[in-house]
Amino acid sequence: MRNIHTCMYLAIWIAQATCDDAVDGKLSFYSSSWEGWNKNTARWSAYEAPTFSAVFKPETEGELSQGMEYLAKHNIPYLATKPGGHGNVPTLGHYQDVVQINLDNFRHAIVNSDYSITVGGGAKMEDLIPTLHKAGREMTVGSFPCVGVHGVMLGGGMGRLMGRYGLISDALLHAKVAIWNGTIVEASDKVNSDLFWGLRGAGHNLGVVIESTYKTWPDEGGLHYNADMVFTDDSLDGVVDTYREIVKDSLDPSLFLILGYMYDAEAKKPLLFMNIVYAHDEGKGRRVAARFASSPEGTANPIVRISFKESNMNFSELGSGKAVPGVCDVNLKNTLYTASTPDLFETAAMKAVYKSFGSFVCAHPGANRSILLFEAVDGKAMDALPHDYSAYAHRGMMTTNAIIQATWDEDFDGIVAEAANAWGKEARDLLARPEVSGYDKLYAYVNYANKDEPLAALYGYEEKQQRRLTGLKRKYDPHGFFNAYRPLPLDMNGWGLPLAPGAPESTRDEL
Ligand SMILES: Cc1cc2nc3c(=O)[nH]c(=O)nc-3n(C[C@H](O)[C@H](O)[C@H](O)COP(=O)(O)OP(=O)(O)OC[C@H]3O[C@@H](n4cnc5c(N)ncnc54)[C@H](O)[C@@H]3O)c2cc1C
Structure with missing residues (x-):
């Protein structure tokens, strides 16, 4: 029903825009026959992704405002994004045949x-x-x-x-x-x-x-130390122990640690890697990297480092994504799950997830670009601000975030997607267990989330926080136009309930 209405209104809208200048006569509005369509509507992930019936590409904020006014007046759903949008929460996929508000002209x-x-x-x-x-x-x-x-x-x-x-x-x-x-x-x-x-x-x-x-x-000057390392499989205990020691005892504000599981398609097994970035101090960075060097013989839980690459980067290169090549490729299929912990997840669970990752990719070789990242950063700068400084609900809680990302390409019958979600969910559920994460509940960063976490896990368990957020939603988005990204409920009953698979596609009210 909604699609028919949407198309009807869009047809009227195009006619008005081109024939009688009803919306200022200058709408940068495109249909799928536009030569720039594919480039502008491509997504980082094509799985559970939004689709578009038209692209509205305003050139000025006045035009953006007018277009939105028109869309809202005619109850036409829309989504603001840009070419190659990286948003991956599956609720985005509930937005089918909506108007894309393309922000590519606002890149200053x-x-x-x-x-x-x-x-x-x-x-x-x-x-x-x-x-x-x-x-x-x-x-x-x-x-x-x-x-x-x-x-x-x-x-x-x-x-x-x-x-x-x-x-x-x-x-x-x-x-x-x-x-x-x-x-x-x-x-x-x-x-x-x-x-x-x-x-x-x-x-x-x-x-x-x-x-x-x-x-x-x-920028205080000096380059940022970067080290990339790969270890043998049986170094997992040693690497995890060292990571945990660093995070518990001496994580300092200039350090960013990534422990990762990748898949070695040739060897047909997972591969353990670390990336260390130490801001503005090569010497201190080197000392951290040295803790992951191969251990002397006889060490319990030894580390065997099989590759080690150091470099120094300027601030600009910090965001160049060198640690994980190919990560910006568009149109693959991805599903993400996440959990967090105050230091690092319990070792047996880290090993179980490593093993299940190997089994998942071995059974579905097309998913060999899947990856798991455990990212750790010191939380003192965040903690220095009051708990309610902003709506971000996890201040000081997410020392290590797990990003469990299944990536695949071809999947004619949906079998890989099903297996990817089953594996990702199982891995997340294991990591989130209280005895593994150290938290009695799931705490999840909304930008790495899937669709089955309780909203409270993303936006906060406290009733005061939830009331504040629901109040804001009612005030600033009363008709639910911005419901694509793990939507906040318009009333308090919507909190705390997991969004069940197959739940209603949109909570958007009719105007
Ligand atoms: C490769 C990769 C790297 C990542 N790295 C990081 C990272 O370093 N740190 C981190 O915190 N997260 C990271 N993420 C997660 C990231 O925060 C989310 O995927 C995020 O949604 C991406 O935003 P986007 O603007 O690229 O995507 P989009 O799909 O364009 O947008 C995502 C959501 O934001 C909304 N949105 C976008 N722009 C605007 C705007 N101007 N006004 C209002 N709403 C807007 C969209 O409507 C949509 O609901 C990464 C994700 C990927 C895939």
Whole structure:
């Protein structure tokens, strides 16, 4: 029913735009016959992805506002994104045949006279990071160039230098937002401070950010130490023990650790690797890397390091994604699961997941680009801010995040997808067990989430937090136009219940 209405309204809309200039006569609006269609609608993941009936590509904020007003007035669902959007939560796939609001014309990144930086709503990390670098400034940034700054920031925003500067959203000073009906509002500590609070952690739910401004820090100089290492399988105990010791005893704000499981397609078995980045201090970075060197004979739980590559990177290269090549490729199929822990998951579970990863890929060789990452960063900069500083609910809790990512290509009968989800869920459920994670409940970062976690696991278990978020949703998105990304409920009954598989596709009200 909705699709018929949508098409009807769109047909009227196109006719108006081209014949009688009903919406200003300058709409940058495209159908699937447009030569740029495939490039503009491609997604990082084609699995449970949104699909589009039309692309609306505004050139100015006035045009964006007018287009949204029109869409809202005619109850036409829409989704703001950009070419190659990396959002992966499966609720995005509930948005079928919607209008894409394409933010690719909003990719500016400008350093202001007070050294804050203003970033357009469609900017990617590759727009932000080099601009900061040229100005001799730095801030927390994502590790990969292709990912959208706002998709990341609106969920909190983790990344390189987070140990020093906190979440990306912690640096947000101001945002300009188009709410559901195209009305443009400002959000900061002083204006619409409720919206400002919600944007930083639950922001995918509230409006389209046209641009946003962040505090930055001086680049103190010196390169960032980077080390990539690979170990034999039977080093898992030793590597896990060392990682745990570092995280428990001496994780410092300049260090970012990634322990990863990849698949070696030639050897047909998983492969254990580490990436270490130490900001601005090669000597200290080397000392951390040395802790993962091959152990002397006779050591209990020995480490055997089979490859070791060191380099020094400038700030710009920190976000170049060198540690995981090919990660920006579009149109593969991905499903993600996540769990977090205050130090590292219990060792037997780490080993069980390593084994189950090998079995999953061995049975489905087309999924050999799947990967597991355990990312650790010091939480003191985040903890220094009050618990309710922003809507981000896990301040100081996520020292290590597990990102369980199954990736595959061909899947004619859905068998790989089914196996990928079964494996990913089983691995997540094991890691999230209290005796394994150290937490009595699941805590999950919304930007790495799937669709079966309770909303409270993403946005907070406290009733006060939930009331605040539901109040914001009712105020700023009363008709649920922004329900694609793990939607906040419009009433308190919607909290705490897992979104069951096959649950209603959208909670969007009819206008
Ligand atoms: C390869 C890869 C690397 C990643 N690295 C990191 C990382 O370093 N740190 C981290 O925290 N997360 C990371 N993530 C997770 C990432 O935060 C999410 O996937 C995020 O949703 C990606 O945002 P996007 O803008 O690229 O995607 P999109 O699909 O375009 O957007 C995702 C959601 O954000 C909304 N959105 C996007 N732009 C705006 C805007 N301007 N205003 C309002 N809503 C908007 C969209 O409507 C959609 O609901 C990574 C993911 C991948 C696949």
